[in-house]
Amino acid sequence: MSNQDEKIQIFKPYLLGNAGYKGGKTLGEIKSKSKKIYKLSSNENLLGTSPKAKKALRQSIEDLNHYPDRTTIRLQESLAKYYENQLTVEHFIAANSGSEVIEHIIRGFLGEGLECIVSNPCFMPYIMFSEWQGAKIIDVPLKPETYQLNVKEILKAITPNTRLIFITSPNNPTGTYLPKKDIDELVDNMPEHVVLVMDEVYFHFADADNFTTALPYVKSGKKVIAVNSFSKTYGMAALRIGYGYSTPEIAGYIRRLSKPFILNKLTLNAAIAALKDKKFVEKTVNHIHKERAWLYSKLDKLGVKYWKSQANFIMVKPDIDEFEFEQKMLMQGVMVRPVGSFGAPGCVRVTIGSREANKAYVKALKKICKN
Numbered sequence: 538m539s540n541q542d543e544k545i546q547i548f549k550p551y552l553l554g555n556a557g558y559k560g561g562k563t564l565g566e567i568k569s570k571s572k573k574i575y576k577l578s579s580n581e582n583l584l585g586t587s588p589k590a591k592k593a594l595r596q597s598i599e600d601l602n603h604y605p606d607r608t609t610i611r612l613q614e615s616l617a618k619y620y621e622n623q624l625t626v627e628h629f630i631a632a633n634s635g636s637e638v639i640e641h642i643i644r645g646f647l648g649e650g651l652e653c654i655v656s657n658p659c660f661m662p663y664i665m666f667s668e669w670q671g672a673k674i675i676d677v678p679l680k681p682e683t684y685q686l687n688v689k690e691i692l693k694a695i696t697p698n699t700r701l702i703f704i705t706s707p708n709n710p711t712g713t714y715l716p717k718k719d720i721d722e723l724v725d726n727m728p729e730h731v732v733l734v735m736d737e738v739y740f741h742f743a744d745a746d747n748f749t750t751a752l753p754y755v756k757s758g759k760k761v762i763a764v765n766s767f768s769k770t771y772g773m774a775a776l777r778i779g780y781g782y783s784t785p786e787i788a789g790y791i792r793r794l795s796k797p798f799i800l801n802k803l804t805l806n807a808a809i810a811a812l813k814d815k816k817f818v819e820k821t822v823n824h825i826h827k828e829r830a831w832l833y834s835k836l837d838k839l840g841v842k843y844w845k846s847q848a849n850f851i852m853v854k855p856d857i858d859e860f861e862f863e864q865k866m867l868m869q870g871v872m873v874r875p876v877g878s879f880g881a882p883g884c885v886r887v888t889i890g891s892r893e894a895n896k897a898y899v900k901a902l903k904k905i906c907k908n
């Protein structure tokens with residue numbers, strides 16, 4: 538040892554800056570003595586969980602002493618079927634949640650000295666997990682007010698060290714989507730050393746004509762990775778399972794980060810069953826479309842500013858401070874999510890719930906707006 542007093546830093550400096558992603562409060566954290574609480578703060582499926590998934594869970598509870606499948610191949614096979622064989626098993630990746638899929642992608646492509654591009658307001662884990670890898674994060678914000686992608690500025694921000702670009706459509710927290718022509722422009726002009734990550738976890742709820750998923754790009758061999766989750770549409774947030782798809786080369790590379798026995802047996806079987814539950818997805822999507830239109834009409838009437846949504850939530854901008862709004866809503870029994878920290882200052886994201894929950898939200902809005 539040298540006698541110099543120089544301290545050796547044992548902590549990675551890029552891990553110290555990050556306080557961690559907190560996520561929305563759970564129902565258990567909100568105590569209420571009397572009132573019913575409507576949780577409209579985490580974009581969950583408020584119709585419940587896919588019945589087919591629940592049945593698979595019940596059946597899988599026996600035989601827990603043995604290890605589950607060593608790989609995710611059974612889910613990959615089910616996914617290839619779900620995508621009507623437009624993709625093969627080789628195209629798919631899976632992990633314990635959409636967030637973990639994102640983490641694997643980031644671990645695969647980012648590290649110290651490398652860069653990614655995000656467009657705020659966006660899903661925070663892109664930034665957090667990139668920080669974990671010591672990567673540099675370049676923010677090219679969505680255009681103000683419209684929350685559309687600034688393709689020209691993104692292309693300008695690419696350097697030889699850029700590896701990933703994150704886009705989200707429909708986007709969380711804004712609910713807005715990216716028209717196909719913008720994504721085309723980005724994909725057509727990205728250099729060879731850049732991979733586009735398309736987070737499409739809300740795709741079931743999109744109905745705009747010029748909406749697109751990553752499927753056409755992946756099918757034509759572009760360097761694009763789709764991220765999907767069973768948390769939202771399938772109502773399986775508590776189980777933690779997600780998947781993605783990309784070219785066989787990229788997907789195979791990411792699968793190297795898949796540890797043995799990565800998916801537990803219950804979750805794996807539930808996900809496979811959920812993919813067959815067309816009825817539940819249809820019921821969920823129809824419900825969201827109907828309630829979205831109903832909520833628009835109420836918000837219009839009340840003169841509350843909001844953004845048209847392609848997802849299962851609507852972002853609003855109340856006249857009062859976002860945290861004051863959150864508190865006042867909670868006093869009326871409605872949990873909502875301020876999203877200033879996501880990069881939408883003064884805005885609040887409200888999940889589309891059951892009609893009963895949505896009515897409670899509108900009733901609370903009326904009270905709060907009047908004051």
Ligand SMILES: *Cc1c(COP(=O)(O)O)cnc(C)c1O
Nearest residue numbers: 634635636660709738766768779
């Ligand atoms: C909810 C969400 C995910 C994934 O959620 P998991 O529960 O981790 O599967 C990914 N991206 C966005 C934009 C989301 O809103």
